[in-house]
Amino acid sequence: MASALSAQVHEDDAQRPVPLAVAHAPSVADVPPNSTSVLLVDDDEHSLHSLRTVLEPLRQRIVSVSSGEQALRCLLEEEFAVVLLDMRMPGLDGVQTAGYISTRARTRHTPIIFLTAYGEDVEQAVRAYAAGAVDYVVKPFNPELLRSKVAVFVQLHHARREQLRSARARAEAEAVANTVGKLQSFSDAALAHVELDELLPELLQRIQAVLSADAAGVLVSEADEDLHELVTHDGSSCARTHPAPAWILRVLDAPLRGERLRLTDLEPSALGSRFARLGLRSLIAAPLSVGGRRLGAIFACVRASAGFAENDMVLLDLCAERAAIAVEHARSYDRERSLVELLQRHLLPDRLPAIPGIELAAQYRPSERLARVGGDWYDAVVLPHGAVGIAIGDVVGHGVGAAAVMSELRSALRAYVLADSSSPAAAVASLNALAVQTHKEMVATLLYMVIDADAGEARFASAGHPPPLLIDPDGTARYLEHAHAPPLGVATHSRFRDSAVEFAPGATIVLYTDGVVERRGESLDVGLERLHDVAREAPLALDGLCSRLLSLARSGDVHDDAALLAVRRLEQPARLELSVPAEPESLAVVRARLERWLAQEGVGAEDQFAITLAANEACANSVVHAYGPRRGPLVSLVGKRSGGAITVEVTDTGRWRAPRGAGGRGLDLMRRLMDDVAVQHGAGGTTVRMRKSAIAAQPSR
Secondary structure, eight states, X not given: OHHHHHHHHHHHHHHSOOOGGGTTSOOGGGSOTTSSEEEEEOSOHHHHHHHHHHHGGGOOEEEEESSHHHHHHHHHHOOOSEEEEESOOSSSOXXXXXHHHHHSTTTTTSOEEEEESOTTOHHHHHHHHHTTOSEEEESSOOHHHHHHHHHXXXXXXXXXXXXXXXXGGHHHHHHHHHHHHHHHHHHHHHHHOOSHHHHHHHXXXXXXXXXXXSEEEEEEEOSSTTOEEEEEEOSSOEEXXXXXXXXXXHHTHHHHTTOOEEEOSOOGGGGHHHHHTTTOOEEEEEEEEETTEEEEEEEEEESOTTOSOTTHHXXXXXXXXXXXXXXXXXXXXXXXXXXXXHHHHHHSOSSOOOBTTEEEEEEEEOOSSOSSOEEEEEEEEEOTXXXXXXXXXXXXXXXXXXXXXXXXXXXXXXXXXXXXXXXXXXHHHHHHHXXXXXXXXXXXXXXXXEEETTTTEEEEEEEBOOOOEEEOTTSOEEEOOOOOXXXXXXXXXXXXXXXXXXXXXXXXXXXXXXXXTOOTTXXXXXXXXXXXXXXXXXXXXXXXXXXXXXXXXXXXXXXXXXXXXXXXXXXXXXXXXXXXXXXXXXXXXXXXXXXXXXXHTTOOHHHHHHHHHHHHHHHHHIIIIITTTSOEEEXXXXXXXXXXXXXXXXXXXXXXOOOSTTOOHHHHHXXXXXXXEEEEEETTEEEEEEEEOOOSSOOXX
């Protein structure tokens, strides 16, 4: 088997054309014979035999071992010009072996070329370069190309050894080591950035440093390969052109088709006006590709008409391979981030409900530094008895998975509170039981609060979430004490208890996720104190309050996304004024608020029932007849007391449809319940004015 494989390698070597990248690489004759060593590490004996066959023409001493442990022992005993290292091996794999080599002072400058059969695994390539590799070769490899790459590092090693023999050549020896260091710095730059807009300028600056170029550029193709963006760096500034100009597409036609390019003695005008001013005369370019997908091309230019040094094409090729992986990695990041942000924003409420006596505001900001968006969320729902339930939570993890869990928790909590809104703790306990049964691990923190504006009370329960912040009308702020409990999903029998606080008119309660207050390397107490101090100086407008709390509290080294929900109790006027969305869900709010106001006005139970039922019919007519199946804007209700009579006006801005069949039952019911009913239709909408004079009790105040 080994001899057959060796014969196949030689046959391929003879038939396969020599790539353009190796046209200027060192020839076999240029490499001094038998003067240094090359280390081959692969657990497959057939692969080792093939590698030895390919590299024998270099006439260097070749040492082959079958494990990472054996490779490290060899490196303890002698120095190698280059190490060819298989990524996937039993025991100590290639990445771990490279990590040990790169951290040891004696071997940290030894070039490592990774070998792998998994060419389309971008994450594996990222791991390889992060471990210190200078190259990444996919099996089956081109024998001539691999030999030329190894020859470059063998020649660099010989040059370094020769230069170290004399003081005169010491500076040149440092330059050789610096070349390897520059390649590694290029890899570091490629791995440090995940956003394409930040990545490309940094890569171009590193290419200029590696090749001592006067300018560099990258042409990146979009989803439609006929469209490209050109990014150039002239040594002092970066420029972007979209779409790319025609001249660069002509010049880089060969690299865009997958070939390498070298041009000398150029007329400056051939490189466009920006580069023409620099007097550039020579250019080398290499294609950008990952897994057979063409991503564009990368190039470097110098003013010297003689062009680049012999090894510069190979160095650019190495840079191009890293750049292509970095571009693909950044694009994957951009796609996932866009998907998760879109998903998360669609899962958050598109608008907060309009609640009489209550003002709501919320803001959400994704992390600016994390590669994936988190699972922070908030919600507000009108409860059957007219109160409002508000919730805020933080799902463990990031990405699509966290967004999916967020959606599950939000939907389940809505179902629990609408079925039984009596106790926040009961709703949180039900949600915890679901989390334990479904996920069997900690999944999220949560704070759920029920606010009754008429009673002036807020009741809430927490599952491992930071405490609410109460801001009194005079501007003083304090965190609300509450019963502590673990996050959702930690334990089946976690005990959740309600806590209550008075909610005075003009007061504000702020719920927030830990991304608002937490900073890396800082105590949580410091973040809570910062939020408290900012809240005392924040503007009175609720939207402005949210913006200020979120921006000032998050200044600094922030690594998480953040959500913030604020609720304020409004001052109630002497008469009743309601404006609610023209939706069936709003009828419960109208009934609850009207009943409380009538009770405050001292109206007897029988008349309360009649007035509330008549007002409900008027509002229902507005929802059904004024707007039909589509949901309308607002329905307004105004209640007044004058002497011994109550007047209720219901107004909408829609256009009433003629009732089907006999129709008019709602209007008949209103007339039976009230003393006077008048309906006024107009171009701007409809107003129903109702009056009841037989009030059974006197006002309580």
